[in-house]
Amino acid sequence: MAQSIPPTTAAAHPDPSAIHIPVMSEQVVELLSPALDHEGAVYVDGTVGLAGHASLILQANPRARLIGIDQDGDALALAARRLDRFGGRAHLVRARFDELPRVLDDLGVHSLDAMLLDLGLSSLQIDRPxxxxxxxxxxxxxxxxxxxxxxxxxxxxxxxxxxxxxxxxxxxxxxxxxxxxxxxxxxxxxxxxxxxxxxxxxxxxxxxxxxxxxxxxxxxxxxxxxxxxxxxxGELKVLQAVLPHVLARMTVGARLAVLAYHSLEDRIVKQVFAKASQDSAPAGLPVVPDELAARFALVTHGAQRPSAEELAANPRSASARLRVLRRIRAESTGGRR
The missing domain is CATH 1.10.150.170 (Putative methyltransferase TM0872, insert domain)
Structure with missing residues (x-):
């Protein structure tokens, strides 16, 4: 059940920035920001965790607002403290990310401009025995x-x-x-x-x-x-369930970034991205009709990996693989665009 979390509920918790280093944060901010450079842009963080990526995205994109989703109540409490300085630009909801359609509908949000799914465990989960x-x-x-x-x-x-x-x-x-x-x-x-x-x-x-x-x-x-x-x-089932929902909610120009940490989840993302970015026209057709043209395009060709500098500073990032997809066309509506 989705549960809204006010940004001021975590005053008694330690500083989350001291216990969490967001993985590939520079790349994530760089690759998602082009979709958020307009008033009222909606950024959804489906695994907001301790809000490392979310806080950097909001800082880099002052006209964007955040809908942060996480099923971990402890993480959300700490995220609320980290995001308190952004005031009404940040809205946190306790839910599993495959509940995305219901979360957005409850908030009256019909589409999104950028989304991140960081599929790794947070430091909070790993370091608390x-x-x-x-x-x-x-x-x-x-x-x-x-x-x-x-x-x-x-x-x-x-x-x-x-x-x-x-x-x-x-x-x-x-x-x-x-x-x-x-x-x-x-x-x-x-x-x-x-x-x-x-x-x-x-x-x-x-x-x-x-x-x-x-x-x-x-x-x-x-x-x-x-x-x-x-x-x-249910991690792989949830990932498979949410990706079609995200693609359906993305506006033209919107971007989806996924950080995967093992081959099972990365394979799912790779396959979904590849299918979404391919035309459905028969091979050899001289002109691809609009209704058969791909609605998405790959931003990253292959998975990006952490830099040597990041690996030295944060060894836990070693298995991370980042893929980004963007919407380039609206759905066909009987010839209307």
Whole structure:
């Protein structure tokens, strides 16, 4: 359920700028600002988080206003403090970003000029052990971005039947050792339910053969934790659901930027952008009719990556991939433009 958050509810929270560095912020501001250089321009941040990108966008585009969406109540409270200086130009709503049509309709907004989806975890989620996202710290197996949801990582581990759990690890974690890991999880949960992350990490490490661990880069639990997080929050399903809604709401000249952090979500974005920017006319047609011409064009050809300087300052940006799309034509209306 969408819930509006006034910008003054977070006075007791620490300064969010001290705990969060927005990823590829210079590129995001540069690539979205051309669509926001007019009075009343609407910028939607579908994952406003701690408002790092949002505050920079509003600062660079003084005639634009923000609709910031996030399902994480703690993040929204901190974002409200960071955006308080912008007054009525910033409106925050607690919702999942696939609720975009309802959020905009509730606010009487029919179209948007620019939108950002930053699909990564925020520093707030990673660095607070009680949220359960980090495999290097013993914590409750929660992983919910929205604490109003009932499904937790512990419930997935304890309640899913083995075949379903193997599917989650394979599809969302691309974990080749999924069957081995699930066999070990099932054997352990019969002794006692999973509650904390340290026990799960030990089980994963013991299930993966030493030779495989030696050849692999990264922590052996990384893929399993990614898969559980995606399952708990429905991340890929939500991304697939929201993109058509965003495209439908974009005015001519509007831009959509997406920051992805692993191949699964980046693949979805790449495919949607590629399809949207292609004509639907048969190959070889000498003139493409307007109703078959592409409505969108790629701003970034391929994914942009963080600079060496950013990687040195913020190692967490290493996996980021930025893609931007813009609308170049309105929908065809029987020959009228």
């Amino acid at each position: 009680e949220r359960g996202f980090a495999y290097r710290t013993d914590a409750p197996l929660d992983m919910r971005m929205d604490d109003r949801n009932e499904l937790t990582a512990a419930r997935v581990l304890n309640d899913y039947e083995p075949g379903r759990l193997v599917g989650v690890l394979r599809e969302y974690g691309e974990e080749r050792q999924a069957a081995r890991i699930v066999r070990a999880i099932v054997a352990e949960r019969e002794k006692a339910p999973f509650e904390n992350s340290a026990r799960l990490v030990r089980v994963i490490e013991s299930a993966i053969p030493a030779a495989v661990r030696a050849r692999s880069s990264g922590h052996p639990a990384r893929r399993t934790f990614q898969a559980l997080r995606i399952e708990v929050n």
